[in-house]
Amino acid sequence: MEKKDHIISILVYNKPDVLARIAGTLGGKGYNIDSLCVNTTTQKDISKIVMTTCGSQATVTRIENQLQRLVDVISVEDLTNVESIHREMVLVRLNWTAQNTEAVKNAIDANKWKIVVSGDAFVIIEITGDKTQIDFALARLEPHGIADVTRTGLVALKLED
Amino acid sequence: MKLKGTQVLLEVLKEEQVEIIFGYPGGAVLDIYDELYKSDFKHILVRHEQGAVHAADGYARATGKVGVCLVTSGPGATNTVTGIATANMDSIPLVVFTGQVPTGLIGNDAFQECDITGITRPCTKHNFLVRNIEELATTIKEAFHIARSGRPGPVLVDLPKNVMAAQIDYDPAAVRIRNHEALYKPAPKKMANVLEMLTRAQKPLIMTGGGVILGRAAEELTRLARRYRVPVTGTLMGLGSFPGSDPLWLGMLGMHGTYYANMAVSTCDLLLAVGVRFDDRVTGTIDTFAPNAKIVHIDIDPSSINKNVTVDLPIIGDTKAALTDLLRFLEEHHYEPDDAARQNWLAEIDDWREKVPLTYCQNGEVIKPQFVIQTLHKLTGGDALITTEVGQNQMWTAQFFGFDRPNSFITSGGLGTMGFGLPAAIGVKSAFPDRQVVDIAGDGSIQMNIQELATAAQYNIAVKVVLLNNGYLGMVRQWQELFYEKRYSHTDMTYAPDFVKLAEAFGVAGLRATKPGEVADVLRQGLAMDKPVLMDFRVSREECVYPMVHPGESISQMALGTREMIN
């Protein structure tokens, strides 16, 4: 069956080991987690986890069923075919050099990226967007010497319930 | 009411109607044991924590209630892991209490500290570390609820010492727990689908499994099969959910199932699979499993559906509820099977049954293990609660005992844990002191938890061990014979204790039979004794379990064994 990326949104009770249970269940059964984002919701005892994984529809259904079995999991939803928006964020640190200053500043302006810190020696850039936009940004900055980078997992939100 | 944590524990156990605890003390649970000392709770002191869990498991399988154990932290807790994994694979409801070091020391490599919730996360239905006394009562209540609801399973509760020593104003009425049971109501449309499939089918077959026993649905399943004359086969875990003496019964299917059951599955055009999970021991190669059949699958756990076998009509729900709905629906819609078609189908099955019956050959001066099991069946009138160890002894029991009632065959199916049978029998006998409880054992397996004979002796728990002593790790030897050109690498168990003397050393009666003529007498004598007995049957050393589906084969391609077994 055809494999593709799936975005799975999971509501869980905010217990100390709930993340270990989810990671353990999927890891133990041989499923991959490609990215993961976790935080509390407006209800402090409930957290939302957004996870991406790659697999066939049958595999993803199995993943959903396995997650649904966990006592601390409230609901599981595959957002892949649901109208929803997707965002990731990346922080990039670049060291200024005589060669890259001009080009990097131009790229930041052109793409409306945000400068978080800028010093004499380096700059930290914040970029938010969907997966393609982040991939594009990193490809764009790569030739100018990225010193360090941190990329979040994907977050997603449905347009309506 | 001001209570200590230890007192809250016992209060909640009382509320949960716990009758018996299997356990073993140690530093982290000294306070709890002190509280037990002052109470009138029934506690069985096992000789190894693995034994405690299997005993609680046997109790749970025989009664349908939640089994309870109590052990100390560290090594006490880690010793429970095999038992917990065994229960988890077969969906058995247990609550296992482990002691833990005080919360302030957790994470410090304190004496006898171990992260038992971390270790058992993958082999429990759920587990808890109780962090403070405020959550103690709720957590214990929730543990029982989770263990027994939906698809049952073991739940572990880790109890730090300081939490158990703390005090609280305990008000049972104030304890509220979350309901974890997802309720699925099978839609009427699904029942209409089943009716339509049944009407169309020429060769319907029911496959019953552990979920029918766990869901207490044996009566409904039996009614369905008998009312509409549908033949029935079952998994290892489903044995007893349909009477083994009924002409519609085909025996177990799968690797060591009967030829006729496997042929029926391979030929049927409708398979009603009830409370089964299509284990690979059952299906053989997946793409040749029930190749001509539409499959209806009733299961409470959505993750069991389409996991191994793709089905045509999944019905997510409790076996009892779903079968009750189905029976009512078929009655209301005046379903009657096509007599001629059904007659042909049953005749086709009888031909297979006649061609390759389930049989063995008791001749000569060597005891055949199957003969011991059949004689046991005869002498008990089939009315015994049977546990097994793992291996050939287990398969022969499944083939030859002929279970008529649910909850009477108690075996480790999913994990296949050697050493399960004896402690499990102790658990069963504790629940049913007036019933005959027999562990059909192998000489390898029995040595894995033989220490529990001391437990049986101490409390005079009169379990009977029927040891099929072949001097081999027989099941493994069989594979070496068939697939490794008889290179018996490390499966010879001839070096073994004298089991009769060993039994006597434990304070248990020991008997022995070495000839076929002695089998009935030894059994009669052993069964009659009002104390634990180990009966050592010296059986044919290289007997194989047949028929057999070789690994990687379709279940329609069975190796049938020796010529004398085929008509």
Ligand SMILES: Cc1cc2nc3c(=O)[nH]c(=O)nc-3n(C[C@H](O)[C@H](O)[C@H](O)COP(=O)(O)OP(=O)(O)OC[C@H]3O[C@@H](n4cnc5c(N)ncnc54)[C@H](O)[C@@H]3O)c2cc1C
């Ligand atoms: C040496 C050895 C050889 C074996 N050979 C064979 C063999 O030849 N044939 C064979 O059949 N087995 C054999 N087994 C056993 C096998 O490994 C499995 O344990 C067994 O087949 C599983 O049985 P089951 O499908 O009934 O599932 P179980 O493990 O009993 O699972 C029960 C199913 O029912 C569901 N369920 C639970 N409660 C309910 C409810 N209330 N309502 C609805 N559904 C519910 C569960 O979700 C689950 O899907 C062997 C084991 C060993 C150790």
Ligand SMILES: Cc1ncc(C[n+]2csc(CCOP(=O)(O)OP(=O)(O)O)c2C)c(N)n1
């Ligand atoms: C704890 C454990 N270790 C190893 C095995 C692998 N195993 C399965 S059957 C078997 C042989 C069992 O021998 P015995 O108890 O003598 O039974 P027999 O097959 O001879 O009847 C072994 C070693 C197992 N199932 N469980």
Ligand SMILES: [Mg+2]
């Ligand atoms: Mg043996």
